[in-house]
Amino acid sequence: MSSDRSHLLTEKINPRTADIDTLDVAAILELIHAEDHRALEAVGEVLGPVGRAVDLVVSAFRRGGRLIYIGAGTSGRLGTLDAAECPPTFGSDPERVQAIMAGGEAALVRSVEGAEDSESDGADAIATRAVGADDAVVGIAAGSTTPFVIGGLQESIDRGAKTIFLTSIPLDEIPIADRVDVVIAPLTGAEVIAGSTRMKAGTATKLVLNMITTAAMVQLGKTYGNLMVDLRVTSAKLEDRGRRILRELLGVSYKEAGELLASADGRVKTALVMHRKEVDRSTAERMLEDADGLLRRVWG
Numbered sequence: 001m002s003s004d005r006s007h008l009l010t011e012k013i014n015p016r017t018a019d020i021d022t023l024d025v026a027a028i029l030e031l032i033h034a035e036d037h038r039a040l041e042a043v044g045e046v047l048g049p050v051g052r053a054v055d056l057v058v059s060a061f062r063r064g065g066r067l068i069y070i071g072a073g074t075s076g077r078l079g080t081l082d083a084a085e086c087p088p089t090f091g092s093d094p095e096r097v098q099a100i101m102a103g104g105e106a107a108l109v110r111s112v113e114g115a116e117d118s119e120s121d122g123a124d125a126i127a128t129r130a131v132g133a134d135d136a137v138v139g140i141a142a143g144s145t146t147p148f149v150i151g152g153l154q155e156s157i158d159r160g161a162k163t164i165f166l167t168s169i170p171l172d173e174i175p176i177a178d179r180v181d182v183v184i185a186p187l188t189g190a191e192v193i194a195g196s197t198r199m200k201a202g203t204a205t206k207l208v209l210n211m212i213t214t215a216a217m218v219q220l221g222k223t224y225g226n227l228m229v230d231l232r233v234t235s236a237k238l239e240d241r242g243r244r245i246l247r248e249l250l251g252v253s254y255k256e257a258g259e260l261l262a263s264a265d266g267r268v269k270t271a272l273v274m275h276r277k278e279v280d281r282s283t284a285e286r287m288l289e290d291a292d293g294l295l296r297r298v299w300g
Contacts, residue, residue, distance in 0.1 A: 014190035032199075035192050039203040042168075042186035043211075049184045050211050056162040056181060057136045057216045065134030066095065067213070070125065070152040072102035072116030074198040075140035075166075075205060080108060082209040088238065090213075090222040091230035091267075097213060100125045102148040119151030126155040133160035138212070139180070142201035144169040150176055166208055168201040184208055221294035224249070224272075229295055233266035242268045250275050273298055 017031055043050075057067050069079030080099040086092045102121070103112030115121075125148075131137060137156040141149040144167040153176055156163050163180040168188045177183050186208065188200035217223065222230040227248065233239045239261065245268055246257035252275070264271035264281055273284035276299060291297035 013194045014192060017192045020192065032192055035200055036203060039186070039188045039200040040207070042188045042200075043204050043207045046184050046186050046208075049182050050208055051215075052182045053136075053138070053164045053184060053212055054215045054219070056164065057212060058219045060134060060136040060162060061096065061216065061220060063134040065132075065136065067097045067216070068100065068126075068129060068131060068135060068137045068156075069098070069140060069209075070100040070122060070137060070149055071140035072107075072146050072148050073111070074202045075142055075146070075149075076101040076103075077108055078202060078205050078209060079138070079140050082206075082213055086213055086217070088234070089228060089231075090217040091228075091232045091269075092217065092222070098129065100129070100152065102146075116146050116148040119147040119154070122148035122151030122153075123155035126152045126159070131156050131159050131161050136162040136164065138164045138166055138209075139176075140166045140205060140209075142168045142197035142205065144174045144176075153180060166205060168197070168204060221292065221296075224269075224295045229269045229272060230293070231268045233261055233268075239266075242266070242271075246271055246275075269293075269295055 017035070020028055020031060023031065060067060069083060071079045076099070080101055083097040083099040086097045087094050101107050103115030106112060107115055126137070137153065139149040139153040153163050153165060157179055164182045164184065165174065165176060165180045166184045167174060168186060170187060171177055171183055171185055174183060174185070186204040188204050191197060191199050191201065193199065227245050228241065229245060231238060231242055231245070233242050242261050243254055243257035246252060246260055247254055249272060252260065260271045260275055261268070264274055269288060270281060270284045272295065273279065273287055274281060277284065277287065279287070287298050
């Protein structure tokens with residue numbers, strides 16, 4: 001049964017864009033651009049909660065747990081995108097960051113109407129992943145009321161997981177705020193097109209998800225400075241990047257970097273330790289394991 005959602009901040013009519021259909025293209029773009037700035041500012045107001053979420057995610061990873069996103073529509077697609085981008089960027093296990101999308105994989109490319117309307121479906125999706133106390137679950141729902149997400153979060157709470165809710169609704173209006181561990185609520189305001197949360201709310205969501213996984217992976221030693229040292233060569237583009245990282249940090253030639261990468265089975269971090277410490281691959285891998293993967297601990 002439908003309910004009146006007009007009170008939600010993300011559903012309100014934006015007075016600044018009320019005449020958008022009377023404007024020329026240049027004016028429409030300027031208007032959208034000005035509104036997008038509000039999304040950036042809104043994220044800047046919630047860095048404290050984002051930091052607490054990062055701490056929960058890092059703790060989950062260090063326990064061997066997972067980060068699991070659950071969402072529907074744009075929110076679910078953004079969670080899926082962030083999860084998919086972690087392995088090539090940070091060399092992480094694809095199981096480490098996962099995403100649950102209402103309606104399944106088909107809903108990634110085409111709307112599956114009604115998929116988000118069942119709390120039990122969200123709970124079942126969490127149960128199917130065998131979520132437990134070692135995991136961290138991020139529910140993403142711009143308007144805060146998506147039943148699929150609420151059900152998934154409640155099931156995660158019942159299973160002892162750490163829970164984070166990412167939304168664009170004020171704290172006192174969020175139905176599950178008092179049950180989750182952290183609420184991240186960038187208040188992006190009424191959308192350019194009323195209710196189209198793929199716009200400002202979606203932009204803020206993407207920014208926050210970038211922050212959570214990037215900061216967590218940095219904490220886990222997946223970078224050295226701002227370089228992707230945990231990268232593993234799986235494509236020509238990544239091989240080029242790996243060679244350039246080795247050239248930057250070791251001072252070797254591009255050709256030498258390629259040879260070193262090959263001897264390290266395409267693992268940049270392993271190659272770095274092999275060269276710097278003058279050890280074979282198995283020794284380099286053991287040294288990294290003993291240092292919890294932190295290159296600075298190995299290099300001193």
